[in-house]
Amino acid sequence: MNTSKCLVTGGAGYVGSVVAAHLLAAGHTVTVLDDLSTGHRDAVPEGARFIEGRVQEAARHLDGSYDAVLHFAACSQVGESVARPEKYWRNNVGGTLDLLDAMRAAGVRTLVFSSTAATYGQPAVVPVTEDSPTVPTNPYGASKLAVDHMIAAECAAHGLAGVSLRYFNVAGAYGRWGERHEPESHLVPLVLRTALGERPEIAVHGDDYPTPDGTCVRDYLHVADLAEAHLLALAAARPGEHLVCNLGNGNGFSVREVVETAREVTGRPIPQRAGPRRPGDPAVLVASAERAREVLGWRPRRPDLGDIIADAWEFARRTADGELP
Numbered sequence: 608m609n610t611s612k613c614l615v616t617g618g619a620g621y622v623g624s625v626v627a628a629h630l631l632a633a634g635h636t637v638t639v640l641d642d643l644s645t646g647h648r649d650a651v652p653e654g655a656r657f658i659e660g661r662v663q664e665a666a667r668h669l670d671g672s673y674d675a676v677l678h679f680a681a682c683s684q685v686g687e688s689v690a691r692p693e694k695y696w697r698n699n700v701g702g703t704l705d706l707l708d709a710m711r712a713a714g715v716r717t718l719v720f721s722s723t724a725a726t727y728g729q730p731a732v733v734p735v736t737e738d739s740p741t742v743p744t745n746p747y748g749a750s751k752l753a754v755d756h757m758i759a760a761e762c763a764a765h766g767l768a769g770v771s772l773r774y775f776n777v778a779g780a781y782g783r784w785g786e787r788h789e790p791e792s793h794l795v796p797l798v799l800r801t802a803l804g805e806r807p808e809i810a811v812h813g814d815d816y817p818t819p820d821g822t823c824v825r826d827y828l829h830v831a832d833l834a835e836a837h838l839l840a841l842a843a844a845r846p847g848e849h850l851v852c853n854l855g856n857g858n859g860f861s862v863r864e865v866v867e868t869a870r871e872v873t874g875r876p877i878p879q880r881a882g883p884r885r886p887g888d889p890a891v892l893v894a895s896a897e898r899a900r901e902v903l904g905w906r907p908r909r910p911d912l913g914d915i916i917a918d919a920w921e922f923a924r925r926t927a928d929g930e931l932p
């Protein structure tokens with residue numbers, strides 16, 4: 608296997624730190640560039656070089672010795688993006704434009720980008736393929752879609768080898784790396800904080816959706832399986848081509864099913880209360896990841912929701928016990 612020298616932007620965050628750990632384990636050389644706006648210094652894996660800095664200043668750090676960039680650094684809260692869209696255009700779109708300029712100037716010609724299911728908005732048909740219409744329902748999704756377009760144009764005009772990976776719902780943990788967002792908005796870690804007694808109950812955002820139990824259905828994906836896909840994407844990237852791949856397991860679980868599975872995994876009660884819908888939430892989001900299987904050869908190893916939640920639970924418990932930071 609060829610090994611690469613990689614710049615990992617956002618490598619102090621949840622997904623970026625897990626991917627950085629996988630890259631190192633596979634023998635790649637890793638430099639993390641992160642401004643710690645939502646990330647944690649201690650999440651950067653041992654063996655990676657760390658630069659505290661902004662993607663907007665990537666030109667200062669990139670040179671021709673790098674083979675590839677994996678770009679995770681972004682703002683990623685849907686609600687905040689509605690309230691403060693300018694932050695999302697500036698950081699996600701503007702930051703990536705600066706990064707592309709820096710890569711072109713340094714001659715670094717491979718990019719793997721964290722895109723999202725939010726680029727599709729409310730899909731009319733599930734499972735969602737990469738050919739589904741992209742009609743984002745919030746500025747976060749729109750900013751990520753704009754970046755996908757920027758990368759496609761950079762590939763066509765300047766020969767970049769670009770891959771956009773559209774994650775569905777990432778969850779789980781990998782060893783000492785897990786989800787530590789503050790504030791946390793994602794369902795699985797909030798359910799587990801409730802199991803730990805740190806929160807009195809889980810608010811179910813809407814139970815009147817056109818789904819079997821009335822709650823939203825999502826496709827949950829293990830963060831370690833997601834990391835594997837990034838390594839495969841690095842190997843599959845081709846100059847002048849922009850590859851877009853969905854990443855999900857193709858199985859939908861409702862909010863109630865997630866809570867029930869967490870009760871089974873943790874053996875704790877986990878009170879829940881139905882509340883109003885959260886604006887912008889699609890009823891059902893399930894991926895077709897056929898392309899990732901065919902083109903990348905991606906095979907998720909932990910597709911079972913119980914396994915995903917068990918790993919997140921182990922991480923949440925160790926964090927609560929003070930064993931992890």
Ligand SMILES: NC(=O)c1ccc[n+]([C@@H]2O[C@H](COP(=O)([O-])OP(=O)(O)OC[C@H]3O[C@@H](n4cnc5c(N)ncnc54)[C@H](O)[C@@H]3O)[C@@H](O)[C@H]2O)c1
Nearest residue numbers: 617619620621622642643644645646661662680681683721
């Ligand atoms: N977690 C999910 O479920 C999910 C789903 C779809 C897509 N994504 C995308 O995956 C990526 C990683 O998500 P995450 O959950 O790990 O988020 P995260 O907030 O944990 O990580 C993002 C990291 O980027 C850093 N960062 C932000 N702006 C920066 C800048 N301008 N310069 C340098 N560093 C900067 C933050 O400090 C943080 O460490 C994001 O691009 C996100 O949009 C995540």
Ligand SMILES: O=c1ccn([C@@H]2O[C@H](COP(=O)(O)OP(=O)(O)O[C@H]3O[C@H](CO)[C@H](O)[C@H](O)[C@H]3O)[C@@H](O)[C@H]2O)c(=O)[nH]1
Nearest residue numbers: 723724725775776792793794797810811812823862885888
């Ligand atoms: O306290 C909570 C938190 C969430 N939910 C529900 O649980 C489901 C999953 O919510 P998350 O916030 O965990 O995830 P999203 O589906 O909203 O978001 C995920 O998918 C999006 C694409 O639509 C973006 O990519 C985003 O970054 C990614 O986390 C949703 O129906 C949400 O309404 C609750 O009922 N209660």
